[in-house]
Amino acid sequence: MFTVSGLNTRTMMNVNRIVALSKKSVQVGQRLLVCNSNPTGREVLRLQQRRSIRTHSRNLAYAKSLFLGQVNKAEVFPYPEVGNEEAEEIQQLVAPVEKFFAEEVDSARIDQEAKIPPETMNGLKELGLFGMQVPEEYGGLGLSNTVYARLAEITALDGSIAVTLAAHQAIGLKGILIAGNEAQKNKYLPKLASGEHIAAFCLTEPGSGSDAASIQTRATLSEDGTHYLINGSKIWISNGATADIMTVFARTEVVKDGVKADKISAFIVERAFGGVSSGKPEDKLGIRGSNTCEVAFDNVPVPVENVIGEVGGGFKVAMNILNSGRFSMGSSSAGMIKKLIELTSEYAATRKQFNRSLSEFGMIQEKFALMAVNAFVMESMAYLTAGMMDRPGLPDCSVEAAIVKIFSSEGGWICVSEALQVLGGLGYTKNYPFERYVRDCRILPIFEGTNEILRMYIALTGMQHAGKILTGKIKELKKGNIGVAFGMAGKRLKSAFGSSVDFGLTGKDGVVHPSLEESAKKFEQNVAFFGTTVESLLYRYGKSMVDEQLILKRVADVLINLYAMTAVLSRSSRSISIGARNHDHEVLLANTFCSDAYFKNNYLMTQLQKHSPENNDANIKKIAKEVLENRAYICSHPLERTF
């Protein structure tokens, strides 16, 4: 609120200064005109203003502001850095973990036996990997998000271990960490951090994925009011069979304003409470070494002090846990792809066909370029997001984290599959680890919120943000306010006549290095186009947009690309400026990705225009409808005859 009103007064001043016209009816329109015409001057003002806000909280999220066609460059430029001490600490942490994974972990065996051997588990515990983000006072490593992401790069080399660790600390004990009280932390965290106890996160039920209303597990308060009795069953619980401590979500009766209502509450449940039983481990496609099973609760007595947060506040706890755990997938995927590049490039260089090595063939080269670009983008996004989350204050980076998750899970899948393709038939056999990577990788787009759901989250969160701010303007426009209409038309005309968009990324006070100027310009154009697209979508669909999933998907895709562009621009600018090793290669990667994403974005946003011939949505919906009505492929067989 503060920002918006500040901005308004400022622009009004500008209006008065620049054009001395009579106010009132024209005011709104001019405000719009000015908004776009003088970005550099405004930026200075905003910086000052932001500094004053900083102390309270940072409510200027980066990704959300893109929906308004704005670039909050202070959020993402310069690229976040770690201090010297922290860098040294990372060095000390990374080396033994890398050594452990290279020498002690036998991924093929884990995959085959569908079990992580106890000695490997012990090794992981000794390295402190079970309490990476638990503060040091509770016996953990107390790592920042950035360092956590760095270690995730290495643990990702074995999918089963990565998932086991993530289920333990990214979601399993996160509830206690972020919403638990001091007593709960003191009681549970030390043992969890040391790995003596394993944690699990129990939310999903047979009839409930994202739908909180269909959670059936119920916690009823005992008559003496000292404990709850939990009944119900949860499915697909990672670490379900091994966990000693579980974060369980259950329905509780809450009396609010004299009305009884069912609300979700979060509980810390120890297996030792009794009544907890776990089913047979699921036989999975990939991540076979991690344990996934059903967990049933039969009258499990849970003391009232084990409620996380307050009774009935479980929904918020669950959402916060889910939103905070996602960002690390970016670095995990990047770590995996880097490893794959090493493995495949060796093969491509040595294998000969027609007296030429594979690496000389264009189609093979393309695959390596793809892997490199993807790894680079994922890395950039992951550490940018981690850095944003590490900044003081209570940052809301859930949209960014979701973006990272989507991009890295899908990119990871493509890269793994291409890496396998380089080896051809060999890659398909169990003699090489590629088939295992392909299987392990397939879970990424599914868990921690499927990519479809996260796309909805990204697009809707952004639309909500933009909608709040733009509603007034759009309403004026719909009422036929000439001023606003002229303002819009002017803006359109201006962009039509090729006046370049300038968010101040390049140029004199620019934050992007000149060698990336082209890419930065493309990014700026995309952002401006995105802003107008979002506005017209809001105008056209209003709140009924929730049901336009195909549109929301494109909006999310554009945003993902925009955030990825930001990340590579920011990262490579920094690399050039500090003279990082091989920074010219980074510039190459960044420019390649940006131009690629620029055209993809343009295409996506063209599809979002009204009456766009590129848009096939109506047909797509119709095809699906006809197929689903019959629940079968309904074409007649091409060999069928009618006469």
Add this chain to the structure above:
Amino acid sequence: MKCVRCLLQLQSLRLLGQSTRCSAQYSSLLPSASSQPGLPHSTQQQVSRSFHSSSACSKSRPVPTDFLKDQDGKKDKSLVVQKDLFEEVAKDIKTKATFNKVVEVFTKRDVRRRGHVEFIYAALKKMPEFGVERDITVYNKLLDVFPKEVFVPRNFIQRMFNHYPRQQECGVQVLEQMENYGITPNVETKVLLVQIFGDRSHPMKKYQRIMYWFPRFKHTNPFPVPRQLPEDPVDLARFSLTRIANDLDAKVTVYQVPFTDVSESGEDITCPHIVGIQSPSQMELLAQHNPSRPVFVEGPFPLWLRNTCVYYYVLRADPTPEEKKEEPYDPERCFDYPLQLDIDLERDLGDDEEFDVEDLDEGPVYAMCMSGQGDQATLNQWISGLQQTNPILGQVPTLFRLDSGPRDLQGPAETESGPRHQTDTETHNQSREEVQDEEAEEPRRTQGMKQ
């Protein structure tokens, strides 16, 4: 154009001079057939039309009776001959084999195949009697009666004018009958037609038209009814109910298979079949039904499957007067994304692609059934069967609003369920009776469950 005009003129001349007798003969033979040369002055138009228009047109054309009467004596002779052949050869057994035999007898009797046109017309008429009206091989055999290559035009003049019009028209008639019975000609038909009439003849054109449209129309009906309906009443009911419901989730339940039993007093008791269908969404609707409002068992309603008529009953309720209230939006419903946007903007008119559909005041249908008998006791058995999966039926008053049964709709084809319905409904003939006391009904229903 010119060509056509010449053709018409010539044809009418020929008809006038040559064979008014013949055409008159078969016109009376096949009153519904296409070519019926009327009075001489109108002949030209009619004959030329007959190749291009359907038989339906010529059917409605008034046939001057006096003209036919005049010719009666003459034409009778050949007609009787052909009919007799069928009566002679196949006196009692009318099957495909005997039909074929008749055709064979005819072909063998005379090398010149004298009177083959008359024979074919007679055979066409006899086909349904022998039950071969849907048999492509029989039609081919019939076409085979025509002498080959005689009617094929040999020079351009013949080709230009209507060569052997009677024979051509007869060929067209064969194809026409095939068309009416929905029989697609095959390659053999084509070969025969080419051999008999040549490749640009009228029968050939008819053949091409049939071959153009038939394949295209073959799958136009998205809900085809099989030619052979299931014999078993339970199977028939199952088929009909799935057809009405058209819901892949709907589950058919056989509440009672038909059987005959001898009671203690020695009387035969026939228990009719009861087959019902209900989908999960119907169950859900029924579960939400307000127990204070009654549900109705209504029927019988007819359903035609080709020329069979079956009857079904529905369990329905009156349309609920109050508007369905929307579930209030719960912001804590979805863990992953907001289910609603909190924006005060509606969909723009230009993007509102919905259109108004007038809501009909028709209550929800909760289930359907078919039964061998339409009396209340039988239907009550169905309701008690339903109650096992829909416990709410125990609290809801059920009213029976049964019509006195199928009367005029019976139509020409007597169905399996038809006659029995007739008898059943006679017993409680009070049409649209309404039995309302649920207390009295409850125990009866439980009895039904025990059975």
